[in-house]
Amino acid sequence: MTMPRLAIEALSAVSLRDGNRPILRRVSLVVGTGEVHGLVGESGAGKSTIAKAILGIIPSQVRVTSGRIGFEGRDLLSLSSGELRAVLGRDIALVPQDPSTALNPARRIEAQMTDGLRLKRGFSAAEARRRARALLDEVQIRDPDGVLASYPHQLSGGMRQRVLIAAAFGLEPKLVIADEPTTALDVTVQKQILRLIRALQERHGTSVLFVSHDLGVVAKICDRLTVLYMGKVMEQGSTAEVLTSPRHAYTRALLAANPRYDRPDAGLEPTPPAVVAALRAEIAAFDASAAGAADG
Amino acid sequence: MEYRAPQPATAAVDDARRPPSVAVRLARDPKVVCAGGFILVLIVLALAAPLAAPQDPLAQNLLMATVPPVGFTGAEPGFPLGTDGLGRDVLSRVIYGTRVSLTVAFTAAGLACLIGSLLGLVAGFFGGVGDALISRLVDVWMAFPPVLLSILLIAVIGTGLHSVILAIVVIDWTRFCRVVRTETMGQAQMDYVVAARAIGFARPAILFREILPNIAPVLIALLTLEMGIAVVVEAILSFVGLSVSSDTPTWGGMIAEGRQIVHEAWWVLAAPLAALFATVVAFNQLGDGLARSLDPVLRR
Numbered sequence: 261m262t263m264p265r266l267a268i269e270a271l272s273a274v275s276l277r278d279g280n281r282p283i284l285r286r287v288s289l290v291v292g293t294g295e296v297h298g299l300v301g302e303s304g305a306g307k308s309t310i311a312k313a314i315l316g317i318i319p320s321q322v323r324v325t326s327g328r329i330g331f332e333g334r335d336l337l338s339l340s341s342g343e344l345r346a347v348l349g350r351d352i353a354l355v356p357q358d359p360s361t362a363l364n365p366a367r368r369i370e371a372q373m374t375d376g377l378r379l380k381r382g383f384s385a386a387e388a389r390r391r392a393r394a395l396l397d398e399v400q401i402r403d404p405d406g407v408l409a410s411y412p413h414q415l416s417g418g419m420r421q422r423v424l425i426a427a428a429f430g431l432e433p434k435l436v437i438a439d440e441p442t443t444a445l446d447v448t449v450q451k452q453i454l455r456l457i458r459a460l461q462e463r464h465g466t467s468v469l470f471v472s473h474d475l476g477v478v479a480k481i482c483d484r485l486t487v488l489y490m491g492k493v494m495e496q497g498s499t500a501e502v503l504t505s506p507r508h509a510y511t512r513a514l515l516a517a518n519p520r521y522d523r524p525d526a527g528l529e530p531t532p533p534a535v536v537a538a539l540r541a542e543i544a545a546f547d548a549s550a551a552g553a554a555d556g
Numbered sequence: 557m558e559y560r561a562p563q564p565a566t567a568a569v570d571d572a573r574r575p576p577s578v579a580v581r582l583a584r585d586p587k588v589v590c591a592g593g594f595i596l597v598l599i600v601l602a603l604a605a606p607l608a609a610p611q612d613p614l615a616q617n618l619l620m621a622t623v624p625p626v627g628f629t630g631a632e633p634g635f636p637l638g639t640d641g642l643g644r645d646v647l648s649r650v651i652y653g654t655r656v657s658l659t660v661a662f663t664a665a666g667l668a669c670l671i672g673s674l675l676g677l678v679a680g681f682f683g684g685v686g687d688a689l690i691s692r693l694v695d696v697w698m699a700f701p702p703v704l705l706s707i708l709l710i711a712v713i714g715t716g717l718h719s720v721i722l723a724i725v726v727i728d729w730t731r732f733c734r735v736v737r738t739e740t741m742g743q744a745q746m747d748y749v750v751a752a753r754a755i756g757f758a759r760p761a762i763l764f765r766e767i768l769p770n771i772a773p774v775l776i777a778l779l780t781l782e783m784g785i786a787v788v789v790e791a792i793l794s795f796v797g798l799s800v801s802s803d804t805p806t807w808g809g810m811i812a813e814g815r816q817i818v819h820e821a822w823w824v825l826a827a828p829l830a831a832l833f834a835t836v837v838a839f840n841q842l843g844d845g846l847a848r849s850l851d852p853v854l855r856r
Contacts, residue, residue: 315754348756356754361747366769375765376755424751431755
């Protein structure tokens with residue numbers, strides 16, 4: 261086991277708008293140095309909340325009730341906003357979900373790529389430009405100068421995502437949060453983007469927390485997986501272990517729900533009612549014991 | 557049908573290689589070129605009024621009163637647009653009148669824009685108590701009749717160029733504040749703002765570096781429109797005698813004087829009216845053209 265870079269411990273969060281409904285239920289996960297860690301679950305499972313909690317951009321209606329987010333020995337949750345800003349962009353970077361909206365439509369790619377380099381790495385304008393050019397080369401963009409001079413709407417979705425990946429890895433962070441980076445892309449582009457993230461991650465020794473709802477995607481890129489359901493960790497382990505011999509009924513149901521091209525009639529089945537009932541009971545039991553612990 | 561080989565994903569900016577620079581785009585827009593050119597001519601005329609005007613705009617000559625413009629019977633050389641009831645050269649007075657109109661247009665609209673946009677940016681981006689206070693202030697402000705407010709204001713602080721500018725700023729900052737607040741709120745929801753926060757940018761930096769460029773096209777269009785409005789407001793205040801003193805030529809003042817003798821000398825009314833009309837149209841068209849060619853998504 262490698263040395264942990266990100267260690268989330270017993271993170272709990274509730275939605276204030278929804279009568280303090282729990283969103284995260286004592287989630288713990290560890291991302292080692294140079295590891296790609298997949299965070300999987302259906303929508304609403306709390307994947308994005310975890311990503312946002314790390315980046316300190318939790319929406320106002322969500323409150324973290326307990327737990328810590330350990331990053332290099334410091335608890336990110338206890339940092340002041342100024343201290344957190346110093347960490348973000350230098351040690352932690354984000355590859356956002358939707359490349360069509362994550363780039364500023366009014367600014368050229370060059371300005372957007374050099375911002376972080378100049379502000380966070382202290383590059384001069386000329387150095388930042390050279391570096392941005394080199395980064396675009398690294399993500400296999402054929403005409404870096406043309407792309408640097410472009411506005412986002414002049415690029416395709418895949419190109420934009422490459423630019424965003426280049427910008428994130430270009431800051432040479434220790435941890436990259438990839439929030440469903442391939443969801444908005446078509447399948448052929450998806451594959452290239454995954455390969456790219458993996459290659460950059462290996463070259464720079466970056467740890468990646470890869471958030472996804474797509475088991476097919478995480479199978480290709482992740483070393484280890486955390487399966488989340490209703491804000492509770494269902495299963496954790498190496499990707500091969502979890503996907504080939506899932507221990508938890510939910511993971512099995514999730515795998516069965518994955519469409520299969522070789523057997524069009526299989527998959528796409530709803531989660532069996534018995535599994536759902538068992539899951540609900542498990543969550544309810546957990547909530548009851550958590551409430552009991554809080555009272556006692 | 558022509559067969560086109562599939563393009564690899566990396567050949568991205570093939571159709572739009574180097575996008576044209578802002579200057580090139582502006583130079584290609586007929587509205588910007590025509591209206592901007594007209595306003596540029598006005599600026600030059602205002603600056604070089606002593607050189608451009610054929611006569612002293614204040615020199616009275618009762619023997620030369622109500623001389624008609626060139627081409628009409630009784631026209632005199634040296635008075636291309638005729639003279640007014642006191643024998644002053646109409647063209648020279650229209651040229652000197654651009655000074656007051658443009659001064660008011662640029663300073664009043666500029667200050668209203670600055671104050672209104674800053675408040676709008678803060679209200680729209682930070683929300684909370686500040687937003688509530690600013691928004692209520694705008695609501696109350698807009699409920700007050702603007703003509704009454706400006707006349708009241710000038711009655712209190714006295715007439716003069718500064719008072720006219722102040723009156724316009726005090727009334728019209730709300731226009732900017734409202735639009736900018738709404739635009740800012742919309743932009744603040746965008747993913748690129750989240751992405752900027754995830755790189756650890758401070759909120760003021762995000763507001764001015766990320767959001768402001770996105771609302772700049774709207775802001776510039778609004779600013780140019782406001783310049784046209786300011787020109788009209790100044791003319792109205794001059795017309796009712798609440799602007800600069802009557803020995804400074806203004807279009808509004810000339811319109812007021814011309815109105816009294818319109819049956820004997822229509823040109824005294826027509827010349828400043830035409831100048832006013834053309835200027836306001838030019839500002840509006842310029843605003844329209846700028847909005848179109850500055851917007852990075854609309855321009856293609």
